[in-house]
Every structure is written in structure tokens, then in C-alpha cells.
Amino acid sequence: MSQKKYDAIVIGSGFGGAMTAYQLVRAGMRVLMLERGDWVPRTPENWGLQGSIDLTPFYDKSSPLRVLKGGNKKTMGLYSCVGGPSVFYGGVSFRFRERDFEPNPEITGHSGAEWPLRYSDLEPYYTHAETILNISGETGADPTEPPRSAPYPQGPAPLADISRRVKKGAEHFGLRPFQLPLAINYSDGMRNGCVNCPTCDTYACAISAKNDLSVMVLPALIKDGLTLKTNAVATRLLATNGRIHAVEYADKTSGERAHFEADRVILSAGALASPQLLLASGLQAKNPGGSVIGRYLMRHVNAIVFGIFPEQADKENRFHKQLAILDYYFGYPGSSFRKLGSLQQMPTPSKGLVQQAIPGFLGKWVSQGVPLLTGLLAIAEDQPQFSNCIAIDSSQKDVFGLPQAVITHRYSKRDLAALQMLTGVAKKIMSRSGALTHYVHHIRTFSHAVGTVRMGVNPTQSALDEYCRFRGIDNLYVVDGSFMPTSAALNPSLTIAANALRVGEMIAKL
Ligand SMILES: Cc1cc2nc3c(=O)[nH]c(=O)nc-3n(C[C@H](O)[C@H](O)[C@H](O)COP(=O)(O)OP(=O)(O)OC[C@H]3O[C@@H](n4cnc5c(N)ncnc54)[C@H](O)[C@@H]3O)c2cc1C
Ligand code: SF4
Structure with missing residues (x-):
């Protein structure tokens, strides 16, 4: 058994873990980070047919999650x-809007979800996160953008x-497309x-x-x-x-088991693995x-509307995930929705992705047609529901002795209606841009999972206080996407990063 003692142990090297560690290390603390994965080597194969994340060893199936x-x-990896x-993400780096932090019964219903902070509390940390990640974007062009310093x-x-x-297709309808904020080096x-x-x-x-x-x-x-x-x-x-x-931890390669000690523990294993470990x-x-740990799992309700063009859609054969359309973020004229979501450009899919979705000869055949496609991703906000959850099944253990995580998730009627409205807009834009017809691909992964160990003011309705401290345990914080009371309708990573910088700064001062 290892006995070395640290000032802090951070579990997980994703957005929450890395940004909290950033503050603690900068403050001079001795920090140990435990990460279940390994470094991703960079070679030309990163861009090959087997390079998409689910086909790589970094889609880790050693702790299988059961999806009810x-x-x-039916069985997912991490x-x-x-x-x-x-490492594999799209790099889209949005700030949530001011109203995303304010009470909104249309989204929260009876879930008891409430943000104990406001946009202005996070603003300096959004700016800091954008600087650390060197985000590229079009300042002032986003029609619903919150104030930025x-x-x-x-x-x-x-x-x-x-x-x-x-x-041009979007502008025809009076919309105001602008360039996506991206974590890419230009x-x-x-x-x-x-x-x-x-x-x-x-x-x-492949070139970092x-x-x-x-x-x-x-x-x-x-x-x-x-x-x-x-x-x-x-x-x-x-x-x-x-x-x-x-x-306690297990070494994946040697099988060795040991433990480390620290004054503080920062849990940031992601919104699926953190509640599993707590439970x-x-x-x-x-x-x-405690009764809400694992509950209120959200993941956005997403679909890509692919326009099918009469000829190669992207004749330059280049990256073109570039545009965002947020005109309907706060509802659609004439509808009852006061909150809807975002549209983001999705480039022509790679042949590898299509072959992954449709295995065998059929996939190879269908993948020949992908140059005709380009798309728009619709992201609608989903409602936090008690019945959507991660639970554990202690009768099934993985090779490390962890009880199996079991996921149950259903969209509400409102979630699906919001998505339908957004995909309708996307279809019109695709047609106006030259598409002959459309194909709608529903995204069913949990890549935007949030909300399972939420923060809040009410101690019986939320497991974390406003600084993500786990109630009942003085030295434990949870800083991955599970802290979010609601999901907003924008990609979560920058908000997780900003919040982790905020929490990390506070922990470093204690
Ligand atoms: C293909 C893809 C594309 C995406 N594109 C975007 C995008 O463009 N923009 C955006 O904002 N978001 C995007 N996302 C979502 C975004 O990546 C996540 O929201 C974000 O990474 C979540 O951060 P986190 O801190 O909650 O946890 P994660 O970043 O998931 O980090 C958790 C870490 O903990 C580790 N871990 C898990 N269990 C254990 C354990 N028991 N012990 C030790 N370590 C453990 C994991 O290996 C992982 O490294 C994308 C996700 C995917 C999969
Ligand atoms: S589009 Fe740019 S950042 Fe993205 S993988 Fe290609 S070279 Fe790298």
C-alpha cells in the first residue's frame, strides 16, 4: 500500500479536473492526479479510418456501463x-447565456433545479478559460452572447x-449566423x-x-x-x-491496488463515473x-440534419464546422417555447464514422455517398428529470471491483418537441443552401452528460453547495459536468472549465 500524502488528489484529467488542478498547482500545492486512461499518441493514424474515438482503445470497455x-x-464504454x-472533442467553446443561470420553470418543472450562482459570478473565469485554451471566435457577432470582459x-x-x-442560406430567413468559438490553433x-x-x-x-x-x-x-x-x-x-x-485505486496495467492520502479530494471523473464512485x-x-446522487442525468437532445446535395457538398474537402445560429435560443416566434436551443454546422462525416455506424459491406457502400452531405447539428435543452439516472448494481462488479453503473434515460415530451422545432429550421436552411433532401441522424450517445451530482441551495435537493463541496464531507469537491443543475442548450466544456477555475481558486485559498 502506498502511503504518500498530498495536499490534494484530483480524480480525472478532463475539464473539471485539469482546470481545478491548474489553480491548485499554481498556488504551490502538491497535487496528485489519478487518470484511468493513458496519453493518446499522435501519429497520422489519428486521422485514419479507425481514428474516431469509439473505435480506439480510448473508448474504455473495462468498466462497462449497462443502459436500461x-x-x-446496451453496454457502453467510458x-x-x-x-x-x-482530445477527441469538437472544440466548440460556448459560454452559457445569462438567462441559463436564472430560474425557468418551463425547463426545470418540479425538479427543484436551481443555479446557486449567476453568469456574472462565472464571467471572469470564462475569460480565463478562453485564454488558457486560446479560443478562436468572432467577438460581438453572437446575437445572444452575454457580456464579456x-x-x-x-x-x-x-x-x-x-x-x-x-x-447565405440562413441569412435568407433573416437569421444571423456567426462563427463558432473553437479550441483550435490558428x-x-x-x-x-x-x-x-x-x-x-x-x-x-495528429498534429496537436x-x-x-x-x-x-x-x-x-x-x-x-x-x-x-x-x-x-x-x-x-x-x-x-x-x-x-x-x-483507493487499481492500476489498469499491473493490477496493483493501493491508496493515496491527501488533505483534499477533488472528484472529476465525469457525469457518469463520478456518481458511480460516490455511490x-x-x-x-x-x-x-444523498437521494439525488445519480439523478437528473441530462445529455441534451441532439440531432444532425444532413442535407443531401446533388454533387459533392464540400468541394474543397476541408474542415467546415464553422457556423452557429442562435437566433432561436430563446424560443421560436409564435410558439410557446421561451427556450429552445442552438444550431451548429456539422461537416461532411468521415467514411470511418459511417462505417462505424453501419458495419459490414453496407457501411462501405453507403460511405461512398458521404461527400454529398453536409449538415447542421440541433442542440435543444433537455429537462432535468428525477427518473433519468445512473444507479449502481452491486451484484455486478468490473475487474477493478467497481459495482456496475446502470443508466436509465428517457426524453420528456417537451425535449422532443423542442428538437423537432429546431430540426425543422435546419431543414429549411439546408434546402435553401442547395440540398435536394435531408437525412436526420439522432445522437444517442451520452457525450454531453451532465447533472448527476448537482449543486444547489436546498441541501435535500442537491448534493453540492455553491462551491461544489460535497455536503456532509468537508474535504470533498465534485467539479466535472455532474455539478450542473440544468444543461442549457450549448456545449458544456467551457462552463465546466470556468466553474472548475472558480472552485479551484477557492480551494487554493482555504
Ligand atoms: C466526441 C465528443 C465530442 C465533443 N465535443 C464537444 C464540443 O465540441 N464542445 C463541448 O463543449 N463539449 C464537447 N463534448 C463534451 C465534453 O467533452 C464533455 O462535456 C467534457 O469533457 C466533460 O468534462 P468533465 O470534466 O465532466 O469530464 P471528462 O472530460 O469526461 O473527464 C473525466 C475524466 O475522468 C477519467 N475517469 C473516469 N473514471 C475514473 C476513475 N474511476 N478513476 C480515474 N479517472 C477516471 C476519465 O478517463 C476522464 O479522463 C464532446 C464529447 C465527445 C465524446
Ligand atoms: S481540423 Fe485542424 S485542429 Fe481539427 S484535427 Fe484537423 S488539423 Fe487538427
């Missing part, structure tokens, strides 16, 4: 690598021809710049031009003293007298809001 309802598979899914660190890249065409001459390859979302960047956490944050923290232990699966948090005194450790019994 919802999802795209996205595990140094930097978490940021600084412009984007980088301007956007020029639009591809197909993006210009889609922009301006730092000291590093590889983006070469606009046609694979990005779901692929690791994507500004993911394994490029922008973790190597610098290691230089400054962070101890990163890879292939280390946290299996239990051991509590005595209202404090976590040790974190497996029996910590629900210590928390007055």
Missing part, C-alpha cells in the same frame, strides 16, 4: 485518456466555400497550426493543433509539479469523521441530498 433505457448501445474526451484570444479562420453557402506560430483537415470532431488531432487539455494544460502543470498517474482507476473514497482520508463508496448516506 436510452443511449445507442471515454478515458489523459485530457479526457477533450475581454474579446476572444484569437479571431476565427476564414470560412470554407460550403460554410459561406450555408451562411495564430500561435510556436505550435502547429490547423491545416483544416476534414476530420476533427471525434478524432484526436486542437487546443485540448493534453496539449494546452496538463504538460505545463506537470512541469510545474503536478504528479499525474495514468492507468489509475479510482475505486473507492474512504471516509471517516466527515472527511475523505484516502482514495460505490456509500457516501450518499453522509449527504442530506
